[in-house]
Amino acid sequence: MEGVTSVADRSLEELDAVYYDTDDLRLSGSSAVLRRRTGGFDAGWHLKLPLPGDSREEVQAALTDAVPDTLRDLALSRTRGAELTPVVRIRSSREVRELVHIEGGVLAELSIDAVRAQSLRAQGRSAAWREEKLREHGIAHAQWSSKLARVLDEMAPVPAGEQVLAYVREQIRVLTALDPAVRRDRPDSVHRMRVACRRLRSCLRLYRSVLDREVTDAIRGDLKWLAGELGAERDQEVLMKRLTRGVKALPKELVLGPVSARLQAWNVARGSESHQRSLDALGSRRYLALLDSLAALGQQPPLRAKAGKAADKVMAKAVLKEFDRLAQRMAPALDLPPGSGLSGAVWSAVAGG
Structure with missing residues (x-):
């Protein structure tokens, strides 16, 4: 590689990670990962949640014997309350090498892992391999394997059921993915989760000719309930923004005393109450039942005859x-x-x- 002056070797790292999931692998099925790892600079519990695109958000917790409650709650929308147990153990001997530019700075990083994997389930198997990863700017993958594959993909007729289900599954994914953000009181998360509820409700009502309403009407009712429970927190957010803008728009001579401070104190008190209502809803049996219903809707949709047209x-x-x-x-x-x-x-x- 042009400009490379040396290859620097880092010290060898021994990593030992146990991955947790439900019996039917609900976490991995939703592209989430929960592991307990020892060794390396970031030993502890790691929960990796998918973000739009190819990125992930990682939430860490201190090293303990049992799954931390904080991570268990953040994974609840995916596990739907099912027990988390060890499923795989992966031990890696990691060697990292850096390509250093002649003028200083790292051009690329090559990590070489000697991996030993073992299933922790009954009659589980083991495997071993070497894994190399090169991280460098400018590497991208094509979406299609060939121009012909792209043409066939874009020109193929799509049945109504497939089109509707694609949208329904995407909104279910959005709702599920927003659960951890709502629990952690992230900005705009409540609003976005309510939007997902409304979009799902509207889609299920609009396409009753595709999806059987004997199944979807009950789901629509639960989605309306969830949006209502989240509504108190969203209303508080909107009201606070309006009051803040209103105070700022007033002439300074009309704003007497610590108005902004009192407004913030009022918002903290009211906001805590409304956020607790959201947390109570996300921890309720009705919410878990809704998640089960949505999972079943995506996996075993109640398609009607027009779904094939x-x-x-x-x-x-x-x-x-x-x-x-x-x-x-x-x-x-x-x-x-x-x-x-x-x-x-x-x-x-x-x-x-």
């Missing part, structure tokens, strides 16, 4: 039907005089109650 025809008909329903509700709403609850009428029309 062309997506463009089935979905266009459903959208036009929804537009007609919305137009019928909007007409009387728009005739209402100012101040008589127009926003509520419009929301009822859009959300369908």
Whole structure:
């Protein structure tokens, strides 16, 4: 490699990691990882949660014998309350080499792992291999293996059931992934989780010709409940933003005393109460049952006959039907005089109650 002046060897690291999952591997099935690792600079418990794209968020906890409650709660939307047990043990002898530029600085890092893996399940197997990873800027992978594969992928007709399920599964993934963020009170997480609830509800109602409403109506009811429970925290967030903007917009001579400080104190008190309501909802049996129902919906969807027909025809008909329903509700709403609850009428029309 041009500009390389030396190859620097780091000391050998011995890593020992035990990976935990449910009996049916719900964590790995949702691209999440929970492990207890000794050795290396970051020994302890690691929970890796997928983020949009190829990145991950890692949450760490101190080294203990049992799974820390904090990580167990953050994984709850994926495990759905199932027991976490050791499934695989991986021991690695890691050798790291750095390619150093002639003017200083690391150009690339090569890690070579001698890996020994052992299944911790009954009649589990073992394996061993060497693994090399080169980290360097500018490496990318093509989405398609060939131009022909891309053409066939983009031109293939898609059944309505496949199209609807793709959207439903994506919203289920979003809702599940936001659970840890809501528990940790991350900015905008409650709002985004409520949006996922609304989108799922709307999709399940709109495409009743594709998914059997005898199954989906109960799920829609639970999604409405969850969004309502999260609503108290979201309302507090919105109200605080409006009050803060309102105070800042006032002339300075009209703002007497520590108004901002009192506003912050009020928000902390009210915010703690509303956040606890969200936590209570996420820790309830009804929420766990909803997660089970959503998992079953994605894995064993209650498809109807129209699910096998062309997506463009089935979905266009459903959208036009929804537009007609919305137009019928909007007409009387728009005739209402100012101040008589127009926003509520419009929301009822859009959300369908």
